[in-house]
Amino acid sequence: MASLSSAISNPGHILSPNALAHDVKPKKICYSQCHAFFLPPHRSPICRMGFVSGLERKKTLKSRIFASVTVDTPVNTSPEKVQLPKGDTWSVHKFGGTCMGSSERIKNVAKIVLSDDSERKFIVVSAMSKVTDMMYDLIYKAQSRDDSYLSALDAVLEKHRSTAFDLLDGDELGSFLAQLNHDVSNLKAMLRAIYIAGHATESFTDFVVGHGELWSAQMLSCVVRKNGVDCNWMDTREVLVVNPTSSNQVDPDFKESEERLEKWYSKNPSKTIVATGFIASTPQNIPTTLKRDGSDFSAAIMGALFKARQVTIWTDVDGVYSADPRKVSEAVILKTLSYQEAWEMSYFGANVLHPRTIIPVMRYDIPIIIRNVFNLAVPGTKICRSTEDEDGQGLESFVKGFATIDNLALVNVEG
Incomplete structure (x- = not known):
């Protein structure tokens, strides 16, 4: 005999009155648990024997039992946190102002980024060439109460507008121009305040001059996306935390910066990120x-x-020279340098890297590569901890390079 449970699981099964009378125990069904519950009408003995006429079959099809039981199952609606991957899957590139100097150069930078076969890429960019100096000039003119700061700001706006028109189109262009106009409006208000006060605080100055990096990062990220690569851009003011020092420098707060980076990445996961330097x-x-x-x-x-x-530092020279090639015609490109050698050459005037740049990467033995963005055939100079280069030759030597400091006078006093 059929049971109620089998009827629910098989709506086409026909229940006889005897089956309902003998096999089914009364069961309380809540209204919220049952959308429709129709008992079959009384049928003739012929129907109970399995011989169903066409008319009876139509009646039977209308007499199915429908039941829907709801079960309270907890559902986690909170978004899953995206973990920040770290390690060798990331390669970091830095492009200076010369590399970002025009729309054509920005396109060239995008090609270099796209050609990198690393699984994940983090790109740091400077402002377009000369823009940082233009922003400092805005501050100087405003606090000097020179009305030409307005026309100078218009020149900054036009430089980025024309570059954007060369690089972008559609929604990307409209979105960038809207943000650019919004930023310039804010800058105009701040410069007006500086003009009235006749003085610019350090925080006001830093806020103004940092806009060049914001605009170049946004434009490059748009160009990368235009080539079909998922790419986010990062305002590093949201991530990088530093503490000022007494020597007009800053020290990074690695712990706080790491926490903010993980929080930022959980909201903006991407394998290609363009960030402001x-x-x-x-x-x-x-x-x-x-x-x-x-x-x-x-x-x-x-x-x-x-x-x-x-970390690859892209610049407009082929690498680190053994001496200033403008002064020493026999200067050659150094294939490798140790961290210590690079730090000492920088400290004593060689145009290699700022000495502070080497300290963070030394902690994790991350090599720095100096390369020429305009001459990709040259491998550049590798700065690392290893004491041997790719040919197995020692990195340290008695003389690796010469550095000079101009406009310096030494006075020897004897008593």
């Missing part, structure tokens, strides 16, 4: 900068936070 925030979330040559420092810090495979 040079700018950061204080622990009080006040905009600041890493001072001159800060973009290289930014790349080194982010490389350490990601524990990246390497």
